[in-house]
Amino acid sequence: KQEVTQIPAALSVPEGENLVLNCSFTDSAIYNLQWFRQDPGKGLTSLLLIQSSQREQTSGRLNASLDKSSGRSTLYIAASQPGDSATYLCAATDKLIFGTGTRLQVFP
Amino acid sequence: DVKVTQSSRYLVKRTGEKVFLECVQDMDHENMFWYRQDPGLGLRLIYFSYDVKMKEKGDIPEGYSVSREKKERFSLILESASTNQTSMYLCASSTSSDSNQPQHFGDGTRLSIL
Numbered sequence: 001k002q003e004v005t006q007i008p009a010a011l012s013v014p015e016g017e018n019l020v021l022n023c024s025f026t027d028s029a030i031y032n033l034q035w036f037r038q039d040p041g042k043g044l045t046s047l048l049l050i051q052s053s054q055r056e057q058t059s060g061r062l063n064a065s066l067d068k069s070s071g072r073s074t075l076y077i078a079a080s081q082p083g084d085s086a087t088y089l090c091a092a093t094d095k096l097i098f099g100t101g102t103r104l105q106v107f108p
Numbered sequence: 109d110v111k112v113t114q115s116s117r118y119l120v121k122r123t124g125e126k127v128f129l130e131c132v133q134d135m136d137h138e139n140m141f142w143y144r145q146d147p148g149l150g151l152r153l154i155y156f157s158y159d160v161k162m163k164e165k166g167d168i169p170e171g172y173s174v175s176r177e178k179k180e181r182f183s184l185i186l187e188s189a190s191t192n193q194t195s196m197y198l199c200a201s202s203t204s205s206d207s208n209q210p211q212h213f214g215d216g217t218r219l220s221i222l
Binding site for chain 2: 032034036041042043044045049051091098099100
C-alpha cells in the first residue's frame with residue numbers, strides 16, 4: 001500500500017532563505033504527485049502537480065521535482081517570505097494518499 | 109474561478125445524532141471526495157464518487173455513508189455520531205476528463221461531537 005512521508009514535520013526559517021521540503025513515497029508507480037498549501041483552519045490550495053512523465057514543475061518562487069526511481073519529491077521555495085507560512089502537503093493524488101505535512105514558519 | 113463550498117465551517121452535535129455535511133461544487137466535476145483530517149494522521153479518505161449515484165469506500169468508511177443524487181452535490185452522513193468522529197472534514201472535487209488536473213478543496217467543516 002502506498003505510504004507518503006514528509007520530513008521535517010516543522011520548519012522555522014528567517015525571511016529570505018531558500019528552503020526545501022521533502023516528500024517520499026513507497027510505491028514508485030504513481031500517476032502524479034501534487035503539492036498543496038494549507039493555511040490554519042482552511043482547506044487545501046493546489047500549488048503544483050507533477051505528472052509521472054515529468055521531472056519538475058515551476059510556479060513563481062516554487063519549484064517541485066519528482067524522482068520516481070528514488071521515491072522522492074521536493075518542493076523548493078526561493079526567497080521565503082512571512083506570507084509563505086503555512087502547512088505544505090504532498091499527495092500521490094491518483095492513489096488519494098496524503099502526507100502529514102510540513103508546518104513552515106517564516107519569521108521577519 | 110473554481111469553487112467548492114462546504115455548508116458549515118463549524119458544527120457541534122451530540123453523540124447519537126444523525127449528522128449531514130454538505131458539499132457543492134460549481135465546476136461540473138465528475139469526481140468528488142470526502143476526507144477527514146486529524147493531527148498526526150494527515151488526510152484520510154472516507155468516501156469518493158466518480159459519478160452521480162455512484163460511491164466507493166475509501167480507507168476509513170466505517171460509521172459514515174454518502175449520497176450523490178446530483179452531480180454538483182456530495183453529502184457525507186454520520187449515521188449515529190460518536191466522539192471519535194470529532195474532526196476537520198474536507199470535501200474535494202476533480203475532473204475525470206483529465207486525470208492530471210488538480211483536486212480542488214473546500215474550506216472544511218470543523219465538527220465537534222459532544
